[in-house]
């Protein structure tokens with residue numbers, strides 16, 4: 001226990017220490033401990049003195065009623081949540097500013113209100129007039145949602161206790177102010193206090209809460225990161241602001257799987273679910289050099305996306321590696337394997353890779369598609385047999401020795417590619433596509449002209 005009324009909280013991991021340390025004992029980050037006023041209400045409850053202890057019950061005897069879920073009416077969101085919102089649960093929706101968090105939560109509340117549920121929209125960022133302007137662009141129910149514009153935590157909690165809605169949106173956790181803390185709203189201590197108090201009232205009054213949280217592009221801002229353990233679900237709302245496609249992904253879910261992702265498009269009239277994402281991306285794909293279709297998985301759902309690459313002579317040392325929608329370090333790995341095991345020299349070339357449509361693919365299954373797109377761009381030759389009429393599709397993870405490794409759900413990826421009429425799919429051995437054991441095998445199928453030329457060179 002600290003002697004004073006303050007505690008030192010790590011702004012990187014949220015770890016608490018009574019005294020200041022130069023290095024956080026929790027995560028090892030330097031210079032990250034920040035002094036915060038000790039939270040009175042949400043802190044750990046002291047052990048009850050003289051308690052008699054509890055009698056544990058076998059789990060089989062625990063009463064666990066099947067909870068009727070609150071459906072937001074936004075199919076993609078309900079699916080990611082595991083079939084709707086669980087009453088009394090707290091869902092944190094994190095995303096960069098402008099991604100559409102307010103739009104999504106407002107639409108969800110509108111649908112819930114239309115379905116007869118009691119709702120409340122608490123805006124700490126915008127005036128009710130601004131919230132109304134947005135709601136006017138959304139489907140009809142949005143305008144029926146009761147709203148308040150308030151940043152004072154006490155007032156918000158008092159309103160929740162008085163109104164006792166079934167579902168409430170708090171937009172955002174960073175703007176509410178717990179007055180007993182001296183830190184500015186949005187600081188680690190404040191955000192934790194605000195979230196802790198909201199979680200407590202949600203459980204007590206059985207109010208489902210959608211808690212909006214801002215994260216920076218790097219996902220680093222004080223807030224969502226330190227809240228993950230407090231809430232029941234964490235959803236990440238991702239995508240590039242300038243692009244139309246956005247995905248909602250579950251990072252943590254106490255009531256469902258974390259493998260699900262929903263795809264949305266931002267339109268004039270709000271966010272629209274994209275149910276035929278594959279169709280759109282494949283229609284746009286061509287057989288131009290540097291283009292390939294990746295048979296990806298978004299959670300349990302297959303998704304076809306186009307991956308494009310451009311390779312140009314570089315004047316820079318080191319040359320440029322620019323990537324959108326795919327991990328930078330992963331790209332470095334793929335390029336190294338491509339150079340070493342695929343015989344595609346890239347040391348003096350700038351390489352640009354883009355996953356079309358603003359989609360982000362975060363799975364090892366994307367490696368092969370990226371490698372093929374780059375190889376095709378480097379050679380200036382389209383992928384696939386010369387007589388092919390559809391773009392080449394691919395998936396698979398690249399190993400450091402140039403082998404092509406198995407990735408999850410090959411049958412679903414292949415089925416999706418076939419559904420959209422893609423003739424050639426290069427897949428890891430055992431997947432039942434155009435199986436390839438190594439990157440070199442894959443290149444032989446994907447760039448047959450190149451293979452012939454190489455063979456000729458070997459023979460010469």
Ligand code: TYD
Nearest residue numbers: 097098099100101102103137267268269270
């Ligand atoms: P918003 O939901 O306010 O983002 P966040 O709460 O995550 O900061 O909306 C993001 C952007 O979406 C905003 O710049 C305007 C745009 N937008 C549309 O294109 N169509 C719409 O119907 C709405 C409501 C917003």
Ligand code: MG
Nearest residue numbers: 101102125171
């Ligand atoms: Mg907003």
